[in-house]
Structure formats: structure tokens, C-alpha cells
Amino acid sequence: QVQLLESGGGLVQAGGSLRLSCVASGSIFNAMGWYRQAPGKQRELVAVITSSGRTNYADSVKGRFTISRDNAKNTVILQMNSLKPEDTAVYYCNVQRFYSPLIYDWGKGTLVTVSS
Numbered sequence: 001q002v003q004l005l006e007s008g009g010g011l012v013q014a015g016g017s018l019r020l021s022c023v024a025s026g027s028i029f030n031a032m033g034w035y036r037q038a039p040g041k042q043r044e045l046v047a048v049i050t051s052s053g054r055t056n057y058a059d060s061v062k063g064r065f066t067i068s069r070d071n072a073k074n075t076v077i078l079q080m081n082s083l084k085p086e087d088t089a090v091y092y093c094n095v096q097r098f099y100s101p102l103i104y105d106w107g108k109g110t111l112v113t114v115s116s
Helices: none
Strands: 003-007 010-013 018-025 029-037 044-049 055-057 065-070 075-080 089-097 104-106 110-115
Touching: 003 089, 018 029, 018 089, 018 110, 029 065, 029 075, 044 065, 044 075, 055 065, 075 089
Parallel strands: 010 110
Antiparallel strands: 003 018, 018 075, 029 044, 029 089, 044 055, 065 075, 089 104, 089 110
16 A cells, blocks of 8 residues: 655745655655645646656746655655745645556645745
């Protein structure tokens, strides 16, 4: 059974930084990434990283956020710098199972609040 443990959310002032971490267990994984959902909006991709290290970012976070992973620890990290109030959302970890690539698992989410 795949389990995802997210941590690192919280309250920060605009311009500040936060680091989100997601530890996955129960399988090995291809793509690992982060999505977010702000109040009243649809869930959107923030950043994703493949097992080989290729990354993709939403245009709104390019140059401010960095995604990385430790394959040995099944961990994906999202370093968020220069945070803006519009980054306020619940951030969800998302992973693609290596042996069942059509299956994606979601974490429960961690709240990031950026005050102006």
C-alpha cells in the first residue's frame, strides 16, 4: 500500500521561503510532484520531477520554486522562495507508481499560507 507523508507547510510572509517534503513508501516511483489547490480554484500542477531528474514547472513558479528528489529515500522536496500571497493553497504530493504507471497516488495535503 502506497503511503505519502507530507510536511513543511505553514504561514509565511510574502517574500519568504518554505520547504515542502513528501516521503513515499510502499513502492518505487516514476514521476513525483506537487500540485496545489487554492480556495475556489481547480487543482493545478506546481512542479514534477521524473526518476531521471527531468523537471517541469508551472509558469507561475518558474525561477522561484525548485523541485528535487532523493530516489534512495523515495522523497520529493519542493523549495519555495520569494513566496507571494497568490501561492496560498493546499499543496498535494503526487506520485506515479513504477510498476503500475497508470496509477497515481495523492497525499492528504499541506496548507501553505502567504501573508501580504
